[in-house]
Amino acid sequence: MQKYRTHTCGELRGKDVNSEIRLSGWIHRKRNLGGVLFVTLRDNYGITQVIAEPGTMAFKELDGIRVESVVTIDGIVRSRGDNINRDMPTGEIEVEAKAVILQSMADILPFQVADDDNSPETTRLAYRFLDLRREKLHHNILRRSQIIASIRRRMIEMGFQEFQTPILTSSSPEGARDYLVPSRLYPGKFYALPQAPQQFKQLLMVSGFDRYFQIAPCFRDEDARADRSPGEFYQLDVEMSFATQEDVFAAMENLMHGLFTEFSNWKVNKPPFPRIPFEDAMLKYGCDKPDLRLAAEIADVSDIFAASDFNAFKSIVENGGVVRALTVPNVADKSRKFLKDVEDFAKEAGAKGLASLIFADGEIRGSLAKPLSDATKAELKNRLGSKTGHGIFIIADNKDVASVILGKVRLHLADLLDLREKDSYRFCWIVDFPMFEKDEETGQTQFSHNPFSMPQGGMEALLTKDPLSIKAFQYDIVCNGVELSSGAIRNHRPDIMYKAFEIAGYDSSVVDEKFGGMIKAFKFGAPPHGGIAPGVDRMVMLLANEPNIREVIAFPMNQNAQDLLMQAPSEVTEKQLKELHLKIVRE
């Protein structure tokens, strides 16, 4: 007989009755009825009930072993007769224990594995191996593995090839803070961990590899969020030669639709996903990652107020401001306090106020009900398509803040009124990001996103147009209000690259110095190319419907970038420091 097991704990069925078998696993629960002892044994594959008859050695031994200990049990498969448990896949049978070997005794647990008891995350992280035994987390991590396997299969089927790129590389001048690794051989010099394999994948395109992908680890020394792991995370890094923006979209739409359909029962919107220009997104949703499960859109109603006799808003429009409005259902029956709370929320978000117009049955309420004429109210109702039961929320302010605040109000109301479409993944593309923006403090024109993006209109646009009006071939893919990724058609032309950097205030020598490897490569025949890099952790989060990214990572760090299990970061020896030419300065 095999040393540890003849079957897994999820395997035995009615057909196995009377077989002599051996199982190994963790003791999940114990139920001692005095005369008879039931033990459930768990492994990666499932749970099987074991029964120990009174007076046997097996009874005595199992009774003395704590839950979560690891045991090997020899026994005979028995039918459960009338006591079948329909909730368990193995519920038809149980194993009558004949011999028990204790492989590893468990201490008293810091939290229960068999129950989900909301233990504090600090404890769960310090005992991550126990937390990972628990059903939900164990399932999430297995699911992550299957999702990544499916991604690989789908990418390869589409003709992409997987590559590895260096982990020890050089510090990049833009973007996030780097993790640095001191060099032993070169005193005072450092490697950096890659924030993304951006330049390497572009170099692979210059090398003629055509279609690249990698499940790539990325390292950024920035503070954490619920959906952002500190330190490191994984991207599905993708790059394509001789590809237009639409080619990249088609490949990603095929992947995302297939993947999300495979791993979820929720609805997934069919390709092509909506393409929303950045400016439209900012106007209609007040942000560049709209949650499209929510139908409500923000509309500009400046013209209506400019023509009205409501002077408070009219004068704001006359002074260059805007009036933006949002109509939302299910608010007519809400209390005065509800409206006050929503207004307080808007004020907290930076609004000077939040006007409202509520279309209740037979009457119009809200702060604008009195001051506005019937004609203006009707026009607003018509413009926004409001129906009875709807409420219109209005902000008058300058162009940059009105929609942004209303966008926050939009999401807040969605939470309060439960307005999002259920069980649905709604993907969209945000396109036409501006190439440049003005730095508010210095007035300097700078890159608004990726400096490697190709400006729309190419060199001609850079030479002839107002830089702030130039769009880039830069895009984001968004799902349910979560930004999965940015991507771009790259700037593969050295002349256009130098010009773009010049507009952003950088001399050509800066380009040569900072991006030397890549610019050199572009001077020896570079294909037009572009790509994208969706966050793997965030895709798994969406598919597992988890609000916190740590629930889909086996060994995450806490918010303060510490690994509570492995005790990282940690001090190192004097010898190590000396070899690396480092001295610690205590402040």
Place this chain on the structure above:
RNA sequence: GGAUCGGUAGUUCAGUCGGUUUAGAACGCCAGCCUGUCACGUUGGAGGCCGCGGGUUCGAGUCCCGUCCGAUCCGCCA
């Protein structure tokens, strides 16, 4: 770096307006009883510097100040 919320038994929580002798409950732990459980049931027991420091008060788990820790958000994340 800033803001908000939180910190009471191993764990999850309750603890009223500052006032009841010994700060409670559930789960877990330890010891009994119990032969068909499915989160078994049942009896008993152990387990607490109420995060830490200071203050107000006749009296502080409760109020105030400071501090530490955690979560969430802002900054940051090309």
